[in-house]
């Protein structure tokens with residue numbers, strides 16, 4: 471990967487953003503590949519199953535497949551796309567604990583043989599519609615330390631995981647593993663440490679009951695590096711520490727298990743967030759009074775929550791204003807998208823963003839580190855604002871995926 475520029479952007483991404491004369495969502499495939507390879511160096515024995523939801527683009531899936539990654543798919547539609555993009559079916563698992571009979575049968579027909587679960591009802595459905603399949607049970611986590619905790623909808627308490635895997639065995643399925651998700655954009659090593667402790671407790675009980683799983687799935691949660699929180703403070707995740715804690719946890723789990731144990735990770739945003747950026751433009755910079763009589767600036771951009779920046783209420787993406795001097799006059803503004811919807815904005819109670827006072831309608835703006843969940847959370851054209859066209863940093867303008 472090329473050296474990052476002063477903005478933390480790779481050179482190809484910066485060049486593609488600078489060359490774009492219209493709005494675009496630009497991805498740097500080489501950057502995504504490099505992030506994948508760096509992850510493999512940190513966790514060499516761990517199998518990578520890319521969480522497709524974070525960036526379901528064929529080009530990304532194909533590039534990752536060539537480097538040995540598989541897919542964490544959440545629906546038959548995602549399974550089909552993974553296979554179409556060249557991921558061998560043996561490297562695709564169904565990572566969603568929520569599925570209908572029809573979803574299960576369809577994934578099984580497509581060749582998927584490994585499924586996540588967290589309830590005996592789901593196990594019964596798997597036994598009927600995916601006979602003999604391998605199942606791994608998701609253990610709930612607290613989600614503390616993550617920007618998005620993901621703690622309620624999925625996973626059973628550690629004690630129940632034993633019951634679920636015993637039910638799987640009794641129903642003729644293979645009780646193959648355990649999984650966790652420590653919450654998305656997890657900022658602490660402690661969360662992985664706590665997850666490893668819970669998984670260790672379950673492994674001990676499974677061992678006593680004569681159930682031997684073959685793998686542990688450490689889920690997603692690995693952080694993007696270029697985010698700022700709602701107040702504009704860089705998130706700066708302790709990535710080295712996180713990897714060290716994960717390695718220690720794996721050693722401990724192997725010791726408890728007392729035999730061969732494979733590991734899987736399901737990174738989503740860690741692989742793609744920092745390698746996607748939007749070339750947007752200024753809709754307008756305005757100034758008006760609040761109900762309390764204070765003057766407030768608003769910077770409306772051409773993209774927002776409904777076309778690329780879905781997570782803008784929880785984060786501030788870094789903005790670059792090409793052509794505006796860093797030492798020119800700046801004003802603190804609420805940044806918002808172009809639609810007629812009040813959720814389409816950065817959190818204005820918490821963080822104003824310094825923006826050039828001279829911004830004019832049409833000026834280009836670059837939105838950085840917004841490659842994760844950008845395409846998948848885009849609406850079909852809410853308020854008539856179409857999804858952003860795609861482009862690739864290493865291909866000349868005009869050969870983007872949309873052309």
Ligand SMILES: Cc1ncc(COP(=O)(O)O)c(C=O)c1O
Pocket residue numbers: 521523524542565566651653654655689690691692736737738739740
């Ligand atoms: C089962 C599962 N695995 C992995 C991920 C990816 O998470 P992240 O983007 O935090 O890596 C998700 C995201 O929701 C998920 O539901």
